[in-house]
Amino acid sequence: MRLKTKLVVSATGLTFAIVAVLSLLFVGELLRQRIEQTAAANNVLASEVTLMTRQAVETGLRANPPSDLGNEALYAAVGGALRRYQPLDDVMNAIVRYSPTVQDVSVTDARGITVVSTDPEAVNQTAPQRNSLESIQNGSIAYQRRQVFGRPQVFDTVQPLERNGQPFLAVHVGVRSTFLRNSYEPWLRAAGLFALLAALAAMLAAAVLANAALQPIEQISRQLEKLTLQAGEPAASAAQGKADSDAMVRVSQTIDRLGEQMRSKEAGFTTLQANLNQMLDTLRDGVLLFTADRRAAMVSDAVAYFLNYPEGELVGRQLEEIFEPDTALGAAVLASFADGDSVTAESVTLEDGRRVQISLDRFNDGLGESMGTLVTLRDLEWVMQLGQELEISRRLAAIGRLTAGVGHEVKNPINAMVVHLELLRSKLSAAGPEAFGGAQRHVDILAGEMQRLDRVVQTLADFSRPMDMKLREQDLRQVVAAVVDLTAAEMHENGVLVRVDSPEDPLMVRVDAELVRQALLNLMLNGMQAMPAGGKLVLTLHREHQFAVVEVTDDGEGIAPEVLPRIFELYFTTKPKGSGIGLAMTYRILQLHGGALDVRSNNDPRAHERGTTFTLRLPVASAADTRKATSAGTSRRALGEHV
Known part of the structure; x- marks a missing residue:
């Protein structure tokens, strides 16, 4: 499968997943709202039954008060009052008849015994345990779905009726889950259909947009291939890239080749910059590179010998800020810039007597527009001193070569002369001081001079010997x-x-x-x-x-x-x-x-x-x-x- 096709399919699938998740959240929110509406409606119905129950109790007890004040007599009197009160029975039956979700309505006493109910079989029976509709209303979407669309059950809406702060009677409105499912299914089906259509429409739109977005890749590929050829890419490598029909693959390969070329060029430029910086650090000439707008882009350390600014403070300054017009050097440089031509070896005498040679080299593009100017400042006194130092180095080198040979050639004759002189001294001493009329004094003089000559030769040898550096x-x-x-x-x-x-x-x-x-x-x-x-x-x-x-x-x-x-x-x-x-x-x-x-x-x-x-x-x-x-x-x- 082509990479472009993979990208389109991936974008479409991702869009479908997002729309599906949002649709599920949307349907779940609708279900929660419907359950809240059902619970609110049942609370209204329960309130109506509670009101009728209160009226029935008050009316019945006034007409037939209990024989004693015991609980049994009271419950019997209340039960009779509720059964005889026809409006209560009418309201309860009307709720069951007309509400699409209510299964039964009943009233229980504090003992949980059903006093009246729309289901005759439940009267005088213990009320069954049911889940509260409010608990489903506050549950998660998954919980709501399981309760409503799971196994059939009855949910209860309860409103208590108290007496002296204690529970006395309770009104129950039973809601069957089957009725809820039948009530919710039509709009749930419509919502699901809408979500499906939305997902399909989103997938189609994503496929069209992804295809349109990736369409320029072909043009980008062609431009990158031209760029690689201009950058020196071999024709065989470029032809191999074109052989692949997938534009995305060709773009990836071309970018990889461009990356290799850029890294190679960057390495070359980094080496060149390092060599340039090293050369400028050791160069005694002051070098300043100005851009077309006369702003200093590069300044060598040696510029500090000619100006009153440290090197770090000059980069980024304008030409007029570096060279002051009231100085001899500044006036000469500004005048050379004003002429617009290159300057070669123009000499200027500074205020302290130094003679400086100025050179200006201008750089232009192919259209003749200025790209920058290179200014070189050279101390002529230093040039003369450098020549002297070179002469000194040449002399010392020549002396080193000479002394290395002379020291060896002279040392041996001196050693022989010293030996024979010592033999002569021994013979003179044996013959006595008067034998040769004071010749011993001349021998002593010769011995002293021979020792001095030996020290001179030894010094020559020491000077020409290589030094062992311990840095x-x-x-x-x-x-x-x-x-x-x-x-x-x-x-x-x-x-x-x-x-x-x-x-x-x-x-x-x-x-x-x-x-x-x-x-x-x-x-x-x-x-x-x-x-x-x-x-x-x-x-x-x-x-x-x-x-x-x-x-x-x-x-x-x-x-x-x-x-x-x-x-x-x-x-x-x-x-x-x-x-x-x-x-x-x-x-x-x-x-x-x-x-x-x-x-x-x-x-x-x-x-x-x-x-x-x-x-x-x-x-x-x-x-x-x-x-x-x-x-x-x-x-x-x-x-x-x-x-």
Whole structure:
């Protein structure tokens, strides 16, 4: 059976069931109303008999009072009065004769003995037990149906007559169930026929409406099949769907195919969005995507370097709310938008002296209508620094390759020279100090220089050796506190006051704590050495977007501008006893963690802010989890260190 036929049959059957249930309720309600009407009519008849009974008792007792006041004499006097009162007998017989449902009418005394009745055989007999018509009236529909249409029986309507607050006489109106059934059957038959016709009409209407409602399925099926073909559905799969003659089955199959295509597309878009978000998080260029109505739909984190708003507050704002016209950057961007053309690499100098390059790329639909604009902000100073960092990385890589080979080649000759030098020293000692005219002193000098050369080669080998990273989630505040405690005694001896400004909330980073402590130790010791007469060293911790930042600031002599670009070169030093390796090692540690090191310095003796500040950046834990521990991160600022 076709699915469409099944749906029509199901709708028709459900409609018939609903109409049948409602019809049964309707017929049951009619039966209940008819029983209530019968009970009300019988109550009226019973009231009429009660009134006649009261009159008969009053009239009879006045005419023939009882001989004594005993109950037997009273009952005998009342019975005689009721039998002699002809109007009572006429009313009772008239009720039986003309009421279609009443079988008999009787009056009983308090003992349950029938005093008068339309059935002569029941007089002076105990009245039979009967179900009350009121109990059937208050019963359920099923109970009413069983009582009325079940086995024949007589229902009773009773009205008592009291004397001195006690039951004295009772009027009984007996209703036979057979009479009720005969009275109810004509209208019940008519109601059942009406319900059947209503059910058939409802079934026909449901079948017609269901068929009409499902008629557009064929058209929907064709449209969905076209949509699947437009979405790249193979022709063979579409032809297989058309081979099925059931439109509902074809629609179901087509929807399933569309669902698969949508899930595949959604997975692709989700991956693309994740890659785009990751790229924007690590991109230093500020990127803003505006819709056709100049509303920001996407803003990268780096925009905060160019504007005074955090990234989260810019999404959804209008162009004029983001770029203020009274600023150099805002005026340039608004003017570029007003021109209506794309802009490539337009340079603007900001109020703080930074040079920013602006690019506008416009997107149009096939009709030439604007769909949006992509704005890119690039810090030209950072581009230059990035070039310097790349050059540094290239140099360090070359040095690493060179030292790996040189260390091996030089180490062996040095070892041989040291051995022979020790043999020569032994022979000179055996010959005596005056044998060679002071040659022992020259041998000692050669031995010292050989040891120093050996230390240099060992340092080269240590620098070029791969580091074993042990990454763990650490609170950067605790790492800094450990370095401060380690250097506390030495700082105190040199008259340096150390102050740490850290936030209340943890700064969680995923790092090798030992290596980061080594990098911070190098920076703090260089800051101390830059203040030979003592001073203040300030460590400031805070979070900046996706980075945890540590700033190490001293108020020492500062670094000369001509020396600043070279301070991170391996073996470059301005100290008489410096090795020139500390900064290169610190830079390498930051690279391995995907971080960056920034430096700014002022060596003007008259300047109020004289000194040097190193800014160390490490990715926060959520960002560091996505990086490999052994890959070198791209640094963002030129590095520097006092050496």
